[in-house]
Amino acid sequence: MGASLLGPFSLVAWAVAGIIAIVIALCFAQCSALLPRVGGPYAYARAVWGPFAGFIVGWSLWLAEWISLAVFPVAFTQYLMFFLPGLDWISKTIVRVLFVVFLIVTNVVGVRAAGRTNDILTVVKLVPLVFFAVIGLLFMFFNVTLVTAKSFSVFPFCVGSFGAALVLIFWLMQAFEISTIPADEIRDPSRTIPKAIILGISIVTVFYLITNIVLFGVRPSSLLALDKAPLTAATSSILAFEPYVGPDRRTYCGGWSLNFGFGF
Numbered sequence: 001m002g003a004s005l006l007g008p009f010s011l012v013a014w015a016v017a018g019i020i021a022i023v024i025a026l027c028f029a030q031c032s033a034l035l036p037r038v039g040g041p042y043a044y045a046r047a048v049w050g051p052f053a054g055f056i057v058g059w060s061l062w063l064a065e066w067i068s069l070a071v072f073p074v075a076f077t078q079y080l081m082f083f084l085p086g087l088d089w090i091s092k093t094i095v096r097v098l099f100v101v102f103l104i105v106t107n108v109v110g111v112r113a114a115g116r117t118n119d120i121l122t123v124v125k126l127v128p129l130v131f132f133a134v135i136g137l138l139f140m141f142f143n144v145t146l147v148t149a150k151s152f153s154v155f156p157f158c159v160g161s162f163g164a165a166l167v168l169i170f171w172l173m174q175a176f177e178i179s180t181i182p183a184d185e186i187r188d189p190s191r192t193i194p195k196a197i198i199l200g201i202s203i204v205t206v207f208y209l210i211t212n213i214v215l216f217g218v219r220p221s222s223l224l225a226l227d228k229a230p231l232t233a234a235t236s237s238i239l240a241f242e243p244y245v246g247p248d249r250r251t252y253c254g255g256w257s258l259n260f261g262f263g264f
Contacts, residue, residue, distance in 0.1 A: 005161045005164055006162060009162075010169070011213065011216065013162060013166045014205075016166060017169040017170040018173065018201075018204075018208065020170060021170060022201055022205065025201040028180055029197045030194070031044045031180070032183065032197070033191070033193075033194050034190075036190040037184070038181065038182060038185075039054075039181060040177060041061050041180065041181075042054050042057055043183075044057075045058075061177070068171075069100070073100055076096075076099055077092050078229060079232060082228070112185070115185075133214060135238055136214030136215075136217065136218060136234070136238060139238045140217045169208075172208070173201065173204055179193060211231070215230055215231070215234050218238055219234050
């Protein structure tokens, strides 16, 4: 995503998106502390501007979440195809349908069941990310010469692409507002929800930055831009000890850039 638009300079976009997300998350944390009611953004807008504003905000949030849901089964299938490359379109469709059905059933069962499932899935997601970050940083530390041998474009001056990359990256960091919706199902919501929001978005920002530093330190931007499963591809390169060595002078945004020999 960011690699195809900005290359290594997308690290700056990740940092900026993280700062924006933290600022917005602090706003939600304050709202949830002052008004710990079920509904989250709907309840906040209704309390300040009335029922119509609450209606607009509530439906906008619901539609946005419903539409964005399509991204997750697609991403899940893409990573699955790295291990099962022979899947045809029928098999991919079945996998995506089962993915959505699983989410629907989990939420229909109840908020507590959905919360437990979310906790389990969070651990399942974090464990491989921690593994990737640790082995990636160790690889870069013990192979500084190989990593710094790359020469790639660090500062492509392309304002238009920076904005496009920033929007896409920020989209990956949002969803903290969802934690404010089931306030009546949470013990001591005026304290629990703000802590969860701040801690959650901070962890996400740090993990994204470390992950991308490792990605650009291990694989060239030209390959990352084409990878459908970049984390898996980078992990394979690390475990197989196949670092990319050589110039990576791709020009982004159709413009010019400055080339520096940094490893990340």
